[in-house]
Structures are given as C-alpha cells and as structure tokens.
Amino acid sequence: MKPGFPSTSGETRGILLLGGSGQVGTALCRLKWPAGFTVHAPSHNSLSITDEDAIDRVFREGKWACVINCAAYTEVEAAESGEPAVSRVNTTGPGLLAAAAARGGTPFIHLSTDYVFDGTATEPYRSFDPVHPLNAYGASKAAGENLVRQANPRHVILRTSWVVSPFRKNFVKTVLNLAQRLDHLEVVDDQTSRLTSATDLAATLQIIALRLIEDPQCPVGTYHFANEGPATWHAVAVATMQGAARRNARSVPVEPISTRSRPSSALRPPYSVLCTASLSRDFGIAPRPWQSALEEVLDSLLPKAPNDTSPHSNDPRLGSLT
Incomplete structure (x- = not known):
C-alpha cells in the first residue's frame, strides 16, 4: 500500500484497490507495475466501500487511472443468517464504486465468484450463461454484478473460483494445518470447480487494468479466470498432501466423503467449472x-526437500486425482 493520492498532473497514474488485505489484494500489491503506476490500497477503516461520502471524497481528492474492487464478504455460512454486511459489501458497495468511477471516466474492475451459478451444468460455465445462485452469498454477488453493469459502461467483471495462496486463510493452508494434528482428513469429493492461484489472478487483473487504461477500445463485460483443469476439493487435498510429503512435511491420508455427510446452512453448486x-x-x-x-503455493508455505529437484508441475500423479 502506498500512502497519499495520485497526482492530477498525469505524472503518476494511480490504481485504486479495494480489498487490498485479502489474498488477491495482497498479491496485487506485491506485483511489479510499470513505471508511472502506483497502487493505492486504503484499509477498510480508511475507506469503506459502503460509505458513499467517503467514496466521493476519494474521487474528488485524486485522479484514478483504474479502480479494482477485490473487497467482499466471503463467509458463506454466515451469509445465510441474513447478516446485513453481506448485501452492503457485496451488492451496494460495488455499485457505489462503479458509479463513482463512471463519473470520473474511470474504468472499473470487479471480482466476482462461481457461486453465482447453481451447478446444474454438465460443461464449463461461459460468462454469458444465466446465473442462478443457490445461497445468499452467491445472490449478493450476482446482484452486485448487475449494479456494476448498470453503473459503469467501462467495466470488467471477472469471476473466479477456489482461490488459494500463501496469504490469509484458504483451503490449502487449512489442509496443511489440519494434517499437523489429525491422522487422516475427510474431504468432499462431489463438488467440482477450478482452483485459482491468487498470484495468477492478480497478474490477470493487472493485464486487464493496463489494457483498460491504455486502450479506449479495450473489450469490456464479464469474464472468467481460474487455473486450467477441473478438480474436486478431495483432489486438491490429496495433491496438497502429496506435495507436503515431497517436501518432508507431515502428510496424512485423505478420505473422500459426500457433501451430504457434512450438513451446511448454505448450499454449494456441485459443479462450477x-x-x-x-x-x-x-x-x-x-x-x-x-x-x-x-x-x-506449497513452495512458499513449505521448505523444499534437500534431494527434491524434480519439476513438480510435471508429476504425473497430479493430473489424475479425480
């Protein structure tokens, strides 16, 4: 995070980033940006995306080249209880930001989710397929997408899925932590999607942002990004344990279970590739x-085994876990 606001002289072009402390926001702040670009990632206490006056003030005080919104309420279970913050952060906030950016002629990028789909498809969801969220979190994100579309014609909505990284709380870190104290893990094997590296997602957001800034004819609309290939949570957990074993870290067996065996207040799409x-x-x-x-991600979280010089990404075991 860089202090201050961008100059209106054009010497520095500021990227306003909301949600800079999350997985993707952290990765965006760590990226190397071209000369002349500066990322400003105010904390939630400094700028709440639900505070219209504060948003207007930020746009009055600085000239922004692009706005990237990674802020979101992501507690899927808690969202089912009717928590007011869900709609404020996931729906109202993106609309306010997109509208403020539009008034300043600023392109707007909004991060969304595969949970806008119901999982009844049998082939990967395209960006223009109809949405039908199963839970309150997905519904709030779908509503936020609509407000963004209405508010700012120069927008890119980028949906993603199953984000992991060395930062903050995520599935891979949870698996590694649980393996330290359990003799086996039980992980659902009937939800299929695509895993996403926060670092890869951040690099994609950067490419899109720079295109929007430099090219007035840059394509806009809704897109999807996730790493290549479908997987189940069980497959990811097995691959994580295999990677841990190669690095001489504790690894335990992973048993497949059904979603029904783990009651939840929030429905998840069984297929959201x-x-x-x-x-x-x-x-x-x-x-x-x-x-x-x-x-x-595992290289960042675990020490590499001294005798391990193999190219892990080519390990044939990793492509056939589902």
Missing part, C-alpha cells in the same frame, strides 16, 4: 494448470 475461453480470446491470457499453481 468456469470456461476461460473468452478471456483468452480478448486478452490473450492462457491459465496454467492448477497443479502447477498449487505447487508454487
């Missing part, structure tokens, strides 16, 4: 396999 073809077509972005992305 995202199609990234339109992103590749319009922005030239080709996601790498999720196995390779996972290995990079």
Whole structure:
C-alpha cells in the first residue's frame, strides 16, 4: 500500500484497490507495475466501500487511472443468517464504486465468484450463461454484478473460483494445518470447480487494468479466470498432501466423503467449472494448470526437500486425482 493520492498532473497514474488485505489484494500489491503506476490500497477503516461520502471524497481528492474492487464478504455460512454486511459489501458497495468511477471516466474492475451459478451444468460455465445462485452469498454477488453493469459502461467483471495462496486463510493452508494434528482428513469429493492461484489472478487483473487504461477500445463485460483443469476439493487435498510429503512435511491420508455427510446452512453448486475461453480470446491470457499453481503455493508455505529437484508441475500423479 502506498500512502497519499495520485497526482492530477498525469505524472503518476494511480490504481485504486479495494480489498487490498485479502489474498488477491495482497498479491496485487506485491506485483511489479510499470513505471508511472502506483497502487493505492486504503484499509477498510480508511475507506469503506459502503460509505458513499467517503467514496466521493476519494474521487474528488485524486485522479484514478483504474479502480479494482477485490473487497467482499466471503463467509458463506454466515451469509445465510441474513447478516446485513453481506448485501452492503457485496451488492451496494460495488455499485457505489462503479458509479463513482463512471463519473470520473474511470474504468472499473470487479471480482466476482462461481457461486453465482447453481451447478446444474454438465460443461464449463461461459460468462454469458444465466446465473442462478443457490445461497445468499452467491445472490449478493450476482446482484452486485448487475449494479456494476448498470453503473459503469467501462467495466470488467471477472469471476473466479477456489482461490488459494500463501496469504490469509484458504483451503490449502487449512489442509496443511489440519494434517499437523489429525491422522487422516475427510474431504468432499462431489463438488467440482477450478482452483485459482491468487498470484495468477492478480497478474490477470493487472493485464486487464493496463489494457483498460491504455486502450479506449479495450473489450469490456464479464469474464472468467481460474487455473486450467477441473478438480474436486478431495483432489486438491490429496495433491496438497502429496506435495507436503515431497517436501518432508507431515502428510496424512485423505478420505473422500459426500457433501451430504457434512450438513451446511448454505448450499454449494456441485459443479462450477468456469470456461476461460473468452478471456483468452480478448486478452490473450492462457491459465496454467492448477497443479502447477498449487505447487508454487506449497513452495512458499513449505521448505523444499534437500534431494527434491524434480519439476513438480510435471508429476504425473497430479493430473489424475479425480
């Protein structure tokens, strides 16, 4: 996070980032940006995306080249209880930001989720497929998407799924932590999606932002990004334990279970694999396999075994876990 606001002289072009303390926001702040660009990531206490006056003030005090919104309420279970913050952060806030950006002629990028879909598809969801969320979290994100579309014609909504990284709380870190105190793990094997590296997602957001800034004819609309290849949570957990074992870290067996065996107040889509073809077509972005992305996360979280010089991303075991 860089202090201050961008100059209106044009010497520095500021990227306003909301949600800078999350997985993707942290990765965005760590990226190297081209000369002349500065990322400003105010904390929630400094700028709440639900505070219209504060948002207007930020746009009056600084000239922004692009706004990227990664802020979200992501507690899926808690969202079912009718927590007011869900709609404020996931629906109202993005609309306010998109509208403020539009008034300043600023392109707006909004991060969304695969949970806008109901999981009844039998092939990867395209960005223009109808949405039908199963839970309150997904419904709030779908409503936020609609407000963004209405508020700012120069927008990109980027849906993603199953984000993991060395930062903050996520599935991979949970698996590694649980393996330290349990003799086996039980992980659902009937939910299928695509794993996403926060670092890869941040790099994609950067590419989109720079295109929007430099090219007035840049494509806009809704796109999907996730690492290549479908997986179940069980498959990801097994791959995580295999990676831990290669690094001489504790590894335990992972048993598959059904979603029904773990009662939940929030329904999850059984299939939410995202199609990234339109992103590749319009922005030239080709996601790498999720196995390779996972290995990079594990390299950051676990020490590499002294005798391990193999290219983990080519490990044949990792492609056939489902």
